[in-house]
Amino acid sequence: MAKYSYAPYRFAVEGNRALLSSDCGDLVAISLREFDALIETPEALSLHTIQDLLAHNILTCNEHLDDHLAALAARYRTKKAHLLRESSLHMVVPTNVCNCRCRYCQVAGSSDSDNAEFMTRGTADRIVKIINDFPGTVKKIEFQGGEPLLHFEMVRYLTEELRASATSNNPCTFEFVLCTNLQALDHEHLAFLKRHEVSISTSLDGPRDLHNALRPTKDGGCGYDRFKERLEIAREALGYNRVAALMTVARHSLSRVEEIADTYRDLGFHSICFRKLNRYGRAYRFYGQLGYSDEAYVECYIRGLKRILTINREGYPMVEEFTAMIARRLLTPYGDCHLDMLSPAGGGIAGALYNFDGRVYISDEGRMVGEEGDDKYCLGNVRVDSYTDIFLSEKTRAFAAAGTLECRPGCCDCVFLPFCGLETVERRIDEYGFLNDPPASVERSSCWKYRLFLNVVRLLDDPQTRPILEQWAFV
Amino acid sequence: MNTEGTGQTFNGSGDENATSLARSRSFRLAMSAYSGEAILATSAQFASAMVVRVTEVACNYEVVVELIRGGSSLDRVIAEFLKELTMQQVRLDVERRFGITRDRLVDAAFESRDNG
Numbered sequence: 001m002a003k004y005s006y007a008p009y010r011f012a013v014e015g016n017r018a019l020l021s022s023d024c025g026d027l028v029a030i031s032l033r034e035f036d037a038l039i040e041t042p043e044a045l046s047l048h049t050i051q052d053l054l055a056h057n058i059l060t061c062n063e064h065l066d067d068h069l070a071a072l073a074a075r076y077r078t079k080k081a082h083l084l085r086e087s088s089l090h091m092v093v094p095t096n097v098c099n100c101r102c103r104y105c106q107v108a109g110s111s112d113s114d115n116a117e118f119m120t121r122g123t124a125d126r127i128v129k130i131i132n133d134f135p136g137t138v139k140k141i142e143f144q145g146g147e148p149l150l151h152f153e154m155v156r157y158l159t160e161e162l163r164a165s166a167t168s169n170n171p172c173t174f175e176f177v178l179c180t181n182l183q184a185l186d187h188e189h190l191a192f193l194k195r196h197e198v199s200i201s202t203s204l205d206g207p208r209d210l211h212n213a214l215r216p217t218k219d220g221g222c223g224y225d226r227f228k229e230r231l232e233i234a235r236e237a238l239g240y241n242r243v244a245a246l247m248t249v250a251r252h253s254l255s256r257v258e259e260i261a262d263t264y265r266d267l268g269f270h271s272i273c274f275r276k277l278n279r280y281g282r283a284y285r286f287y288g289q290l291g292y293s294d295e296a297y298v299e300c301y302i303r304g305l306k307r308i309l310t311i312n313r314e315g316y317p318m319v320e321e322f323t324a325m326i327a328r329r330l331l332t333p334y335g336d337c338h339l340d341m342l343s344p345a346g347g348g349i350a351g352a353l354y355n356f357d358g359r360v361y362i363s364d365e366g367r368m369v370g371e372e373g374d375d376k377y378c379l380g381n382v383r384v385d386s387y388t389d390i391f392l393s394e395k396t397r398a399f400a401a402a403g404t405l406e407c408r409p410g411c412c413d414c415v416f417l418p419f420c421g422l423e424t425v426e427r428r429i430d431e432y433g434f435l436n437d438p439p440a441s442v443e444r445s446s447c448w449k450y451r452l453f454l455n456v457v458r459l460l461d462d463p464q465t466r467p468i469l470e471q472w473a474f475v
Numbered sequence: 476m477n478t479e480g481t482g483q484t485f486n487g488s489g490d491e492n493a494t495s496l497a498r499s500r501s502f503r504l505a506m507s508a509y510s511g512e513a514i515l516a517t518s519a520q521f522a523s524a525m526v527v528r529v530t531e532v533a534c535n536y537e538v539v540v541e542l543i544r545g546g547s548s549l550d551r552v553i554a555e556f557l558k559e560l561t562m563q564q565v566r567l568d569v570e571r572r573f574g575i576t577r578d579r580l581v582d583a584a585f586e587s588r589d590n591g
Contacts, residue, residue: 083584344577349584392585400581407577409562409569 004042004050004059007072011035012415014454022057024075025418027330027457079418081335082342082350087138089339089351090131091364092158094119094143095151096356099183100223102203102215104250104283104290119154119356126382127354128161132170133387140175142201144353144364149184151356152192159196177201182230183217190237197242200234202227204245204267206253206260214250231267246273246321249300250290257304265311265318273321274304276448280368280425294448302455309459312468324472326456329419331473339363340423345403347424348379348396358383360390362399365425377425399424416453497549499541504560506534513563514538521556 008023018035021027030038030049037044042059053059057075060068077084097116098105131139141162143155159176166172176198193200205211208224217223234243245264247253253260257274264272276297279287292300301322308320325338339346340363347362354360358381361367366377377399380390390396403424405411414420459465504514511529514536518527521540524547528539540556542549 080580080583083580085584344580344584397581397585400584401577404577404580406580407569407573409565412569412573 002043003062004054005062005065006042007057007060007068009058010413010415010417014457019415019457020053020056020058021415021418022072023418024057024072025079025329025333026056026058027415027419028052028056028058029457075333078333079335082337082346083344085134085136085350087140087337087350088134088136089140089142089337089346090134091142091144091351091353092119092127093145093353093355093367094148094154094158096146097150098145098147098181099150099218100147100181100215101218103286104214104248104277117356118151121154121157123356123358123383124154124158124161126358128158128165130354130360130382130387130390131162132165132172134391137171138173138175140177140351142177142179144179146356147181147184148178149180149189152189156192159192159198163196175199181215181223182227182234183223185230185234187233187237190234194237200238200243202231202243202245203247204264204269205247205250206256207263210252210256210260213252214248228267235268240268241270244271245269246275248275248277249292249297250277251292252290254292254296254300257300258307261304261307261311261318265316270317271319271321272304272308274301275322278365278368280365283368284372294446298448298451298455301452305455305459309465309468313464317471319472319475322452323456323469324475326419326453327460327469327473330453330456330460331470338421341421343403343405343417343421344400345422345424347377347403348391348399352379352391354382357381360385362396362424365423369425410447414447414450416450419453420449498545499539500549500553501537501539502553503532503535503537506531506536509536509560509564510567511536513560513567516563517556517560520559521552524552525556 010021012019013032013035017029017031019027019029020035030053034045034049038053038058042050042053045053050059054061057068057072060072095116095118097118131141141158143158148155155178162174166174176196177200178193178198179201182200182202192198203215204227205214208222211224211227212222215223217226231243247260247264249257261272277283277287277291279291283290305320305323308318311318325336325341328334328336337346337350339351342350347366352360352362353364353367355367355370359367359370359375360379360382361370362377362379369375369377379393379396382390401407403422405414405417405420405422411417411420456469460469514529518529521527523543525543526541530537540549540553542552
């Protein structure tokens with residue numbers, strides 16, 4: 001009887017080596033000669049390689065098969081922690097009104113005063129109930145817009161109501177994040193945010209000219225200067241680490257990504273995220289002017305990351321959040337609740353978006369599609385539907401099934417599958433209609449996520465870079 | 476035309492010029508490579524472009540396609556049809572192999588939710 005068996009694994013040949021990943025999220029690289037031996041006769045491998053493959057759950061020792069399978073199962077559950085929903089993300093939109101006219105904004109009402117809508121207390125009460133009915137003990141509440149500061153009364157009300165709802169019978173920890181462009185921020189807002197430990201997530205698209213071009217204000221003022229001024233006030237009031245920013249990569253940003261990274265450093269940020277422009281909802285109309293190919297995004301992202309790593313080597317600590325998430329997934333056994341990168345997709349399982357009018361969407365992207373009049377990603381309305389109606393429905397379940405990479409052509413045998421995920425409203429699903437099975441058209445070489453994963457794997461091979469990524473992963 | 480290794484055999488007129496102007500053509504698809512479900516799913520997607528008739532002949536599907544509208548290249552439409560057919564077949568194969576994994580993952584998410 002053979003001494004070893006294969007555990008389920010996936011592989012990719014990259015250059016002169018093979019990358020192997022186990023189902024439960026171990027990644028190991030071996031030479032092509034070793035890979036051939038692994039396929040032919042694992043026993044012929046060196047003891048060192050066998051031990052490495054056993055440790056990474058590519059091989060199992062037949063003598064201890066049951067123990068090994070139990071360990072694999074435990075690891076698998078850890079990696080898929082989001083399915084247990086101990087923590088969740090609830091995005092709440094108090095209003096669709098905004099004081100900016102961001103060129104890539106997906107929210108129709110934000111630039112049209114005729115469509116101005118504000119959440120009522122009745123709707124907010126129902127949202128509080130639904131969020132409390134949602135299982136789990138750690139719930140992150142993200143106020144989004146429009147610009148939530150323009151309906152701050154509702155931010156205040158929801159924060160206080162949710163805080164008050166956490167009792168000994170409902171031992172829930174709420175974390176609050178206000179997503180704001182800072183333009184309307186004042187001391188009164190800050191006093192409240194400080195009292196309730198609300199963090200700020202803001203948007204900075206780069207140097208003054210680029211930021212102002214992409215995020216013009218409605219009153220014609222210099223958004224960048226006002227942003228800078230309010231940023232300092234916010235940091236003074238809340239503390240440096242309570243104010244983070246992220247950027248959206250538009251076509252105009254592609255050639256200036258290094259400058260953008262430098263701007264973040266110059267303004268004292270210690271993190272950045274090169275977020276890909278999506279083409280949902282209203283943004284779809286402008287994609288011709290602002291969009292770019294996946295290839296261009298990957299090239300820009302890698303350049304931006306290179307700049308961030310240089311900044312770190314120069315002594316200024318700065319994290320690129322998407323790379324940090326990839327590194328965390330590659331280097332640790334843990335899963336996370338990054339709603340845009342889960343399998344099954346996290347919308348409806350690990351979070352949802354509650355619109356000002358009570359409609360609940362599978363994700364922010366789902367709301368964007370809804371803004372265009374297509375409510376296929378709407379799960380229900382808190383005004384009339386219960387938690388069960390919204391989150392245990394066949395529709396929610398079908399979305400989860402459609403967003404499972406393990407059964408997705410092109411993804412199911414990808415070496416990075418155990419670390420990857422997708423947002424619920426993937427463009428491919430949109431293109432092929434509601435809940436239709438996606439076709440087998442995901443080509444590995446053109447998958448931007450695959451290329452970013454591979455980039456991180458290569459960076460981890462570099463002894464100068466690995467410690468930086470390890471620091472990002474283990475923070 | 477016989478395309479070895481693809482599981483497809485085409486019957487055209489034999490004259491390349493005539494073939495490019497033709498509005499209908501028949502070809503065979505090996506049953507060992509394609510399922511009836513994949514062929515039907517593909518045919519449904521092309522319903523507005525062409526009429527598709529499928530019969531069984533020995534170990535093959537005999538597929539007869541006829542363009543509904545003029546102006547389209549039959550070669551191109553058939554090429555698209557075969558591309559989509561491959562996708563549909565892979566989709567079904569993946570579903571057969573991994574559908575149970577997906578269902579168990581989704582069950583896990585909803586079971587734990589029920590308990591919550």
